[in-house]
Amino acid sequence: MNDADLPVSSLSPLDTDSPVARYRQISDQLATLMQDTRPGARLPSEHELVHHLGISRATATQALRDLEQRGLVYRRQGRGTFVADTDRAIRSNRPGTLPSFSEDLRAAGRVTSERVISFATVVAPTDVASALALSRTASVWRVERVIVSDGEPVVHVTSWLPHSHYPLLDPSAIESSSLYEQLAEAPGSAGRPCFADEQWSAASAPAAVAPLLEVSRDVPVMRVTRTAYLHDQAPAEFVVSYVRGETFAVSMRIDAHNHAARVLSQLSSVTP
Numbered sequence: 001m002n003d004a005d006l007p008v009s010s011l012s013p014l015d016t017d018s019p020v021a022r023y024r025q026i027s028d029q030l031a032t033l034m035q036d037t038r039p040g041a042r043l044p045s046e047h048e049l050v051h052h053l054g055i056s057r058a059t060a061t062q063a064l065r066d067l068e069q070r071g072l073v074y075r076r077q078g079r080g081t082f083v084a085d086t087d088r089a090i091r092s093n094r095p096g097t098l099p100s101f102s103e104d105l106r107a108a109g110r111v112t113s114e115r116v117i118s119f120a121t122v123v124a125p126t127d128v129a130s131a132l133a134l135s136r137t138a139s140v141w142r143v144e145r146v147i148v149s150d151g152e153p154v155v156h157v158t159s160w161l162p163h164s165h166y167p168l169l170d171p172s173a174i175e176s177s178s179l180y181e182q183l184a185e186a187p188g189s190a191g192r193p194c195f196a197d198e199q200w201s202a203a204s205a206p207a208a209v210a211p212l213l214e215v216s217r218d219v220p221v222m223r224v225t226r227t228a229y230l231h232d233q234a235p236a237e238f239v240v241s242y243v244r245g246e247t248f249a250v251s252m253r254i255d256a257h258n259h260a261a262r263v264l265s266q267l268s269s270v271t272p
Contacts, residue, residue: 006033006083008044008052022055026063031072039085043073068219074246077216084246089149091198091250098193098228100180101147101155101241104248110149114178117212118144119171121163128160131227131238139163143171143179146212154247156209160238165190165230183236193228193236200224200250209242220245 010033014025030043044052049060064081067073075081089108091099102112124132124140132140140160147155159179161169167188174182184192203223210217221242228237 005042006030006037006044008048011044011049011052014053014055023059023062023066026053026055026059027066027070030063030067031070034072034083037083039083041083043067043081043083045080071246074244075216075219076214088247088249091248098180098196100178101157101243101248102178103180105147105149105154111151112178113148114175115146115148115153116143116171116175117146118142119169124160124162128238132160132162132235134162141166141169143169143174145174145179149247153213154244156205156212156242158240161236165234165236190230190234190236194231196226196228196237198224198226203242205242213242213244215244222248 011026011029014022018025020028026049034041034043043064046057046060046064049055049063050057053060064073064075067081068075072084073081074084089101089104089110091101091104097103099107102114105112120142121139122142124134124136124138126136128134128140129136129138132138134140140162143157143159143161145157145159146153147157157179161183166183166186168186169182170186173186180192183189201223202220204217205213205215205219205221207217210219213221215221221244224239224241224243226237226239226241227235228239230236
């Protein structure tokens with residue numbers, strides 16, 4: 001361990017007479033110690049917890065999983081468990097622009113990049129065609145990419161965009177900036193979307209997505225669907241994203257008096 005890690009020796013012996021479950025005693029101790037620890041510090045491994053505290057491997061695993069479910073740590077297969085940055089990027093309804101994941105991360109002080117995983121012209125799947133108000137034979141761009149924040153992959157994004165709005169897109173240009181910046185600048189582009197309907201739900205990372213986000217299949221992520229629109233209300237993008245849980249928080253206005261309210265449409269479920 002280096003000096004930034006939480007040493008297992010900092011944990012006190014468990015109270016065998018306590019009504020609090022052993023795993024919870026461990027996770028609560030670690031949560032307290034983490035308050036004075038920088039994000040990214042490594043926690044003791046399951047093996048270290050077992051030998052120091054005299055507990056079973058299952059109890060050690062449950063303690064670390066409890067911290068993960070509370071959003072206090074993130075786990076990297078083969079590398080360990082690390083203190084999460086609780087100052088998360090915020091997906092909010094900021095005035096002036098429709099935010100992208102990359103822009104939200106940059107606003108939180110992160111350095112970002114985008115890796116294009118696949119880039120192709122396809123016939124719009126049925127649900128995509130419906131969301132984008134296209135015919136069943138319409139061609140769309142399918143852009144699959146991973147957004148990297150401070151060197152860590154944090155969001156897997158699959159976007160479908162109508163050729164009619166965006167006749168020319170360049171994957172290398174997307175990687176050098178971001179997709180939304182390219183939608184604003186590409187030749188013949190209809191422009192960047194300006195509003196969207198978005199839905200967030202808890203999910204497990206699909207088998208093909210988990211390794212790209214460097215998470216195991218049993219780690220919960222957020223599944224985000226978005227239909228984005230141009231100023232004239234024409235649908236311009238349909239998106240399915242998987243977001244690492246420790247990365248983002250969602251901020252919204254809940255308005256009892258319907259000030260500037262807009263009804264959100266029910267979004268279709270699409271598997272990339």
